Amino acid sequence: MKALTANRLTDGEVVFWKDGRWVERFADAQLWAVDDPAAVEAEALGKGQGTTVVDVYLIDLVESEGLWAPLSYRERIRALGPTNHPHHGKQAEGGAVVEALQHASGAARSTGRVNLIKRK
Template sequence: MKALTANRLLDGEVVFWKAGQWVERFADAELFSDDEAATAAEAHGKNQPTVVVDVYLIDLIEAEGVWAPISYRERIRALGPTNHLAHGKQAEGGAVIEALQHAHGAARSTGRVNLIKRK
C-alpha cells in the first residue's frame, strides 16, 4: 500500500491526499494499492500545483493493525516535530499515532524515486 504526501505551500505543513483534497493527518490519508499508486500520484499532484509542492508516494507497512510509513523520515513527517511528545501531530494521540511511534523499518520510499525517473 501507498499514500500520497506533499508540503502545503502556504505554511509548509505536511499533508496527505484524501478524496479530492489535502488533509493534515496521516490517519485520514487515502491508501492506494501498488497498481493505482502511480496514476494517483500523477493525477493528484498535477491538479493542484499552486496548493502543494513536492508531491510523492510513500510506501506503507502494516503496524499494530493499521498502516504506517516504512521510512523513518516519513514517520517523523506524519508525527510532527520530535522534540517532545506533547508537540505536533503526535500530541493528538490515538491508535494511528501509537502505530506510527512503534512501526519498524527504514526502507526508502520507492514512489518518489519512480516519479523522478519519469520526468
C-alpha cells in the same frame, strides 16, 4: 499499500491525499494497493496542483499494530510532526494511529521519494 503525501505551500504543513483533496492527518489519508492505477492517477492530479502543494509523491506503507504506517523513518516523522518533544505536533493528539506510527519499523526509503529525488 501506498499513500500520497506533499507539503502545503501556504505553511509547509505535511498533507496527505484523500478523495481529491489534501488532509493534514495520516489517519485520514486514502490508501491504495501497491499496483492500483488509481494511486498513480491521484499522484498526477496532486502534481497538477502546483499553487497548492509541492513535492507530491507516493509513500510505501507497512502494517503496524493492525494499522498502516509509513515504511520509512523519514515519512513517519513527517506524519507525526516535529521530534523535539512528544507533546508537540500531530503526535501530541495520541490515539491508535499515532501509536502505530511510533512503533512501526523499517528504514527503507519510499520508492516515490526515491523517484522524486532522481527527477530533480
